[in-house]
Amino acid sequence: MQTQKYGRTYHFPFSEGATSDDKILQDWENILTEELVMTEKLDGENTCLKASGVYARSHGSPTRNPWAGNMWPIWERVSNDLGDLEVFGENLYGVHSIEYEQLPYFFFVFAIRDGERWLSWEEVLFYAELLELPTIPVLEIGRFEAAQIKQLIADRMEQGSVFGGDCEGFVFRNADSFHVDDFKNNVLKYVRRNHVKTNQHWTRNWQKAKLWYQRSFK
Secondary structure, eight states: OOOOOOOOOEEOTTOTTOOTTSOBOTTGGGGGGSOEEEEEOOSSEEEEEETTEEESSOSSSOOOOGGGTTHHHHHHHHHHHHTTEEEEEEEOSBOOSOOOSSOOOSEEEEEEEETTEEOOHHHHHHHHHHHTOOBOOEEEEEOOOHHHHHHHHHHHHHHOOTTSSOOOEEEEEESSOEEGGGGGGTEEEEEOTTOOOOSHHHHHTOOBOOOGGGSOOO
């Protein structure tokens, strides 16, 4: 059965990488009533593991792109344990705009959907551990004021990526679970200025990323 792809993530109004084609949530401060999880937004391909296969942008049919070749062995290992769960993560097997210098894995879980509900972050961690899958880097968890969020973003951008190199941006999500219809009010992102949005270039001459131990050190 075909299901919906991952929801479109709205930008903060102060997201420097937002363009005229992006969705911006102007009344974003409503999210400040919730406990939030701040994660690094990794520069990869949004990929979903579910019982019927591996899916990228479209959930109409499984992906067979060469830059998703790393996902099928993972799927074969976990598919019998997924049930109705849809596990979403960032696949970094193909280099996009950022080539990370200290990448430990190619795939990082950032959300799990169960029917009409996005699971809480605690539940995401629980299932990711059961499936032996790494999760996206968590930078902060707590309740924040608007000024604190802006300062966190500024400070973290200066530090760069957890995995070395530039940082693409950040995602703030409600730590609790929420209904799929309320996605836009519970997940927001900040993207760096001049971020390359399109995948057209990298797919035409795509290059396989390297894990940290595959790199030569002088």
